[in-house]
Amino acid sequence: xxxxxxxxxxxxxxxxxxxxxxxxxxxxxxxxxxxxxxxxxxxxxxxxxxxxxxxxxxxxxxxxxxxxxxxxxxxxxxxxxxxxxxxxxxxxxxxxxxxxxxxxxxxxxxxxxxxxxxxxxxxxxxxxxxxxxxxxxxxxxxxxxxxxxxxxxxxxxxxxxxxxxxxxxxxxxxxxxxxxxxxxxxxxxxxxxxxxxxxxxxxxxxxxxxxxxxxxxxxxxxxxxxxxxxxxxxxxxxxxxxxxxxxxxxxxxxxxxxx
Amino acid sequence: xxxxxxxxxxxxxxxxxxxxxxxxxxxxxxxxxxxxxxxxxxxxxxxxxxxxxxxxxxxxxxxxxxxxxxxxxxxxxxxxxxxxxxxxxxxxxxxxxxxxxxxxxxxxxxxxxxxxxxxxxxxxxxxxxxxxxxxxxxxxxxxxxxxxxxxxxxxxxxxxxxxxxxxxxxxxxxxxxxxxxxxxxxxxxxxxxxxxxxxxxxxxxxxxxxxxxxxxxx
Numbered sequence: 001x002x003x004x005x006x007x008x009x010x011x012x013x014x015x016x017x018x019x020x021x022x023x024x025x026x027x028x029x030x031x032x033x034x035x036x037x038x039x040x041x042x043x044x045x046x047x048x049x050x051x052x053x054x055x056x057x058x059x060x061x062x063x064x065x066x067x068x069x070x071x072x073x074x075x076x077x078x079x080x081x082x083x084x085x086x087x088x089x090x091x092x093x094x095x096x097x098x099x100x101x102x103x104x105x106x107x108x109x110x111x112x113x114x115x116x117x118x119x120x121x122x123x124x125x126x127x128x129x130x131x132x133x134x135x136x137x138x139x140x141x142x143x144x145x146x147x148x149x150x151x152x153x154x155x156x157x158x159x160x161x162x163x164x165x166x167x168x169x170x171x172x173x174x175x176x177x178x179x180x181x182x183x184x185x186x187x188x189x190x191x192x193x194x195x196x197x198x199x200x201x202x203x204x205x206x207x208x209x210x211x212x213x214x215x216x217x218x219x220x221x222x223x224x225x226x227x228x229x230x231x232x233x234x235x236x237x238x239x240x241x242x243x244x245x246x247x248x249x250x251x252x253x254x255x256x257x258x259x
Numbered sequence: 260x261x262x263x264x265x266x267x268x269x270x271x272x273x274x275x276x277x278x279x280x281x282x283x284x285x286x287x288x289x290x291x292x293x294x295x296x297x298x299x300x301x302x303x304x305x306x307x308x309x310x311x312x313x314x315x316x317x318x319x320x321x322x323x324x325x326x327x328x329x330x331x332x333x334x335x336x337x338x339x340x341x342x343x344x345x346x347x348x349x350x351x352x353x354x355x356x357x358x359x360x361x362x363x364x365x366x367x368x369x370x371x372x373x374x375x376x377x378x379x380x381x382x383x384x385x386x387x388x389x390x391x392x393x394x395x396x397x398x399x400x401x402x403x404x405x406x407x408x409x410x411x412x413x414x415x416x417x418x419x420x421x422x423x424x425x426x427x428x429x430x431x432x433x434x435x436x437x438x439x440x441x442x443x444x445x446x447x448x449x450x451x452x453x454x455x456x457x458x459x460x461x462x463x464x465x466x467x468x469x470x471x472x473x474x475x476x477x
Contacts, residue, residue, distance in 0.1 A: 092383035098377070102378035105397065119384070119392065120382070
């Protein structure tokens with residue numbers, strides 16, 4: 001395992017994925033250095049969510065390579081339990097946040113956050129509790145530690161989901177349209193938590209429909225369409241002076257109301 | 260109505276009702292393990308175990324319980340399978356209900372949103388740990404309700420083991436009619452006992468269901 005500082009935190013080389021006849025990812029290359037924040041934008045069906053899910057191996061890629069801090073995510077040489085052990089280890093280093101939160105409804109908020117460190121890292125319950133409370137504090141929900149997910153608003157649920165992902169102290173956070181399912185007035189509270197992470201130099205990959213947020217928070221923005229990266233640039237450049245007609249067209253449609 | 264007769268035969272019927280409860284409880288207990296094994300086979304990554312489980316479930320569902328019972332009890336000895344009536348009743352009941360319970364379990368597991376499993380896997384939990392900590396606790400409510408319905412069917416089906424002369428509630432009732440010639444009284448009393456047993460089962464199911472779904476009321 002390499003952990004030198006020039007090893008990219010996440011690296012994709014020629015990643016391909018198809019669902020039946022439909023090619024969803026047509027050879028994607030991407031390099032994310034540690035502490036960088038990459039936002040991925042694009043129309044529905046462009047492959048951006050599939051890309052993010054592939055990094056976490058929730059989608060199995062058909063070609064190419066994905067590396068997390070120099071470690072290969074996909075290991076076709078490993079089978080059965082050996083692969084399961086490998087991928088579980090890899091996933092413990094990535095935090096994933098989903099559009100629909102996917103909190104565990106049968107557990108309190110605190111248990112949602114502490115389950116993984118307790119069960120996977122063997123953390124003592126007092127230590128896990130301390131860590132859980134610290135993380136809930138960080139997302140502004142310490143007072144909801146005993147609440148069950150069903151009693152939380154969408155924004156609160158997503159903040160708990162972020163705390164849950166952070167509990168394993170991941171090397172990278174993957175956000176799959178984290179605010180798309182939220183009422184507009186709840187988006188800001190989640191964005192604020194994500195900005196907080198950005199300020200702490202967490203490496204992040206953010207798939208989003210929030211153009212203003214992408215522009216504001218990321219170091220690099222990728223525009224994807226039909227399974228390819230159409231263009232990638234600094235957000236200032238990509239949003240104000242895109243090189244490609246497809247990007248212009250997409251941004252015109254999406255920036256209309258957000259400026 | 261001969262109430263004195265009904266009072267006289269009550270102890271005998273209660274004793275027989277206990278055999279009905281005993282045979283059903285054992286069959287259910289064993290059936291749960293058979294069902295779990297079938298679910299494991301059906302969700303295997305390899306095809307042959309899946310085929311095996313599917314074929315087994317099809318055979319059980321495609322044939323009457325009564326025929327299964329007769330086949331094993333009377334046909335079994337021809338291939339060296341000699342079971343006493345009580346054991347035969349338990350085994351056939353278990354293998355029969357196990358097939359149905361496995362389908363109920365699988366249905367309940369599949370009813371849990373796939374996002375739950377994804378969230379668990381993304382944290383680094385394996386397949387089994389995900390099933391244990393995330394999926395089963397959420398599937399439990401539906402599973403308990405479905406298994407409860409099947410348990411009720413199991414209790415009622417147990418009356419069929421009278422045909423292989425297990426002295427359970429129905430068999431005892433028939434014997435008593437042979438000596439008293441009072442079918443109305445005897446059958447009414449035995450029917451009442453079935454109702455009591457089944458209400459007890461329903462009460463237990465409801466209790467377990469509430470326990471399993473407590474989190475939804477919080």
